Amino acid sequence: MSDVKTIQNLIGGQELDAIAGATIENTSPTRGQVIARIPRSQKADMAAAISAAKTAFRGEWSQWSRLERADLLDAIADKIDAHKDELAKLESLDNGKPIKLALAVDIPRAAANFRFFAGAIRHDKTDCHSMPGAINYTVRKAIGVAGLITPWNLPLYLLTWKIAPALAMGNTVVAKPSELTPMTAARLGQLIHELEIPPGVVNIVHGLGAEAGQALVEHPDVSLISFTGGTVTGRAVAATAAPQFKKLSLELGGKNPTIVFADANFDDAVEGSLRAGFLNQGQICLCGSRILVEESIADRFEAALIAKAKEMKVGDPSNPKTDVGALISTAHREKVESYIELGRKEGGTIACGGNRPDLGDALNSGAYLNPTIITGLGSHCRAATEEIFGPVVSVHRFKDEEEALAMANGVRYGLCASVWTENLSRAHRVSAKLDTGMVWVNTWLLRDLRVPFGGMKESGVGREGGRYSLEFFSESRNICIKL
Ligand code: TXE
Numbered sequence: 001m002s003d004v005k006t007i008q009n010l011i012g013g014q015e016l017d018a019i020a021g022a023t024i025e026n027t028s029p030t031r032g033q034v035i036a037r038i039p040r041s042q043k044a045d046m047a048a049a050i051s052a053a054k055t056a057f058r059g060e061w062s063q064w065s066r067l068e069r070a071d072l073l074d075a076i077a078d079k080i081d082a083h084k085d086e087l088a089k090l091e092s093l094d095n096g097k098p099i100k101l102a103l104a105v106d107i108p109r110a111a112a113n114f115r116f117f118a119g120a121i122r123h124d125k126t127d128c129h130s131m132p133g134a135i136n137y138t139v140r141k142a143i144g145v146a147g148l149i150t151p152w153n154l155p156l157y158l159l160t161w162k163i164a165p166a167l168a169m170g171n172t173v174v175a176k177p178s179e180l181t182p183m184t185a186a187r188l189g190q191l192i193h194e195l196e197i198p199p200g201v202v203n204i205v206h207g208l209g210a211e212a213g214q215a216l217v218e219h220p221d222v223s224l225i226s227f228t229g230g231t232v233t234g235r236a237v238a239a240t241a242a243p244q245f246k247k248l249s250l251e252l253g254g255k256n257p258t259i260v261f262a263d264a265n266f267d268d269a270v271e272g273s274l275r276a277g278f279l280n281q282g283q284i285c286l287c288g289s290r291i292l293v294e295e296s297i298a299d300r301f302e303a304a305l306i307a308k309a310k311e312m313k314v315g316d317p318s319n320p321k322t323d324v325g326a327l328i329s330t331a332h333r334e335k336v337e338s339y340i341e342l343g344r345k346e347g348g349t350i351a352c353g354g355n356r357p358d359l360g361d362a363l364n365s366g367a368y369l370n371p372t373i374i375t376g377l378g379s380h381c382r383a384a385t386e387e388i389f390g391p392v393v394s395v396h397r398f399k400d401e402e403e404a405l406a407m408a409n410g411v412r413y414g415l416c417a418s419v420w421t422e423n424l425s426r427a428h429r430v431s432a433k434l435d436t437g438m439v440w441v442n443t444w445l446l447r448d449l450r451v452p453f454g455g456m457k458e459s460g461v462g463r464e465g466g467r468y469s470l471e472f473f474s475e476s477r478n479i480c481i482k483l
Contacts, residue, residue: 005036007182009045009206010189012052013199019044024179024208029096029326030317032365038182041207046174046215049203053145053172054221056200061172062142066121072197073118073164079191080111080160087184091156092317094183096326096367097280099318110160110188116449117164120470134482140474142170143247147222149213149237150185151229152178152328153283153389159185162226163202165469174203174222176213178229180328182206209233217241224473227251228285231387231413231458238461249462249472251285251454253387254415257408258288258444259430261401262297264420268442270304276418276444277393278312278371281327285459286416286438286445290384291395292407298397302375305395306352309371314357327367327390336390339383340372343394346384348377353391379407387413401430409435414456418444437463 007026008015017023018039026036039045064072080087087110088102097106129136146166150159159177166173177185189204205212209229217225217240227237228251241248258276260269276288293301317325327333333356340354353372358364374394377384384394398404408417416438419430431439437455440446447453450466464472 004034005183007036007038007186007206009039009041009049010186010193010202010204011045011049012056012203013193015190018042018207019048024206026094026180026182027329028093029329029367030093031363032330032367035093036183038179038206041205041212043215045207046205046212046219049174049205050145050216050219050221052200053174053203056198057142057144057172059200060198061201062170064170066124069168069170070118070122072195073114073168075195076192077111077114077118079194080107080114080188083187083191084108084111087156087187089318090183090187091181092325094181095152095155096317096328098322098325100320100322101280101325106154106157110156112449113157113160113164117168117469120165120466121168124467124470134480136478136480138476138478140169140470140476143473143475144171144223145221146171146173146473147216147219147225148173148175149209149216149225149227149229150175150177152180153280153285155181156184156188158228159188161464165464165473166226167201169470169473171224171473172201172203174205174216176205176207176209176216179206179208214240220244223247225249226464226472234460247472249454249464250460251464252458252460253389253413254285254287254455254459255290255385255387255411255413256286256288256415256436257417258291259404259408259417259419260291260293260297260301261404261419261421261423261426262294263422263426265422265442266297266301266304269420270301270308272418272420272442272444273305273393274308278309278324278391279445281324281369282391282393283328283389284445288418288444289388289393290379290407290411291393292398292404293395294404295397295399298395302351302373302395306373309352309373312371314368314370315359316363324371324391325368327369330367332390333367333369336369336388336392339386339388339390340374340392343374343377343381343383343392346377346381348374348381348383348394351375379410385411401426405430405433409433412458415459416440416455
């Protein structure tokens, strides 16, 4: 019992239990053990946080210059770096992801998010349009209280991707992390408050989506919502926020194609498809869960991919050699398994995986699943077109470019795609015709934080990243002066 942490809300600079006193158990998917209790916050808790954020927005924080805010963001990044090992351990325990991934990606990227937006506001410039007899200049103004709702797959990485630009532009924030992964958000709140920051600028409220999350979205004093999560939830968030004309950014799900042409560098394409399929147990909205392969190389490609997937080390996330850790929960694993079963019923062959690994007594109560490859499935089947969000990919064969594009674009989602070819003209041609917000050629998940990030179709609305985030987290205002 002594290992069970008590997590509190951070409201107006104070750590508090939920007003009604209710809590939610937070279970680690690594062994199925309870690791923390978090507040089950309700409307009243959210109202207190929003009120603190509103007061802070109007107070001393509004006097902070852009350069002072940039220095604060750098100081937060330094704090994250200084606590890198602790944060990586918490993230791995809470989410089930391999410690080596948390250390190499999640935590460094969280620090990088703050440093990036510190630099962005130091070097930001505004437009000036001169016209006969007048000049216009455009300024960006902070909006007020930003509501930030984040999922469980990249907990600190995605939370900081929102907090950093929100603060950079002078807003105050109320964040609602996923109830499944509250640990690093809570620790970040504490680290931020070791710095000189007015109370109420950063508030973190824990709880369930339908309670705390909904209360944040519907509150009239929250002028902006940045949400990352599932498409169904995104629709509910939009339905609540839109009638109040809140600024809204929705980063939702994906069913992203990895398109491998016969002229690709074969080994790179296999390696890239494997990484895109299984990184973070396939629980990244950008994961390439549909692999489309040109017919002439398909047998060889499938064989190589299956061999590599079988080599992946599934197991204890705290072991630095582990490639595939636990899924977020046993309930989520059941959902993923139901899709594998559906794929089988729809005519697919489970070419590898599809089952749980035997990891011994200590770990068998965790949420592990072997990397799974489904072949021979029609590209219109549900298992091939719905987001599974687990270590499951389906491989489909195409005859030519036209068929590859029809398959790639034939889903409701449009987040990203990766294209593997050595033919430069084809790379440009195919990229132009893909209905996705992002395309990678001969790589996957290579991120420059300046570029627009976001999806088309049911993958979301709006763009974040670089100046797109600066614009989203502010109001652009024009001032016209007659000369
Ligand atoms: O996400 P949810 P879940 C996908 C993936 C997964 C599915 C569901 O397919 O299986 O979504 O995952 C909060 N008002 N992705 O259930 O529910 C919730 O508390 C306001 C893709 O975890 O969308 C959490 O903080 N907020 C995705 C956040 O929304 C609400 C990453 C996301 O939870 C709310 C995660 C409400 N009514 C899952 N209901 C990606 N694109 O990266 C819930 N929340």
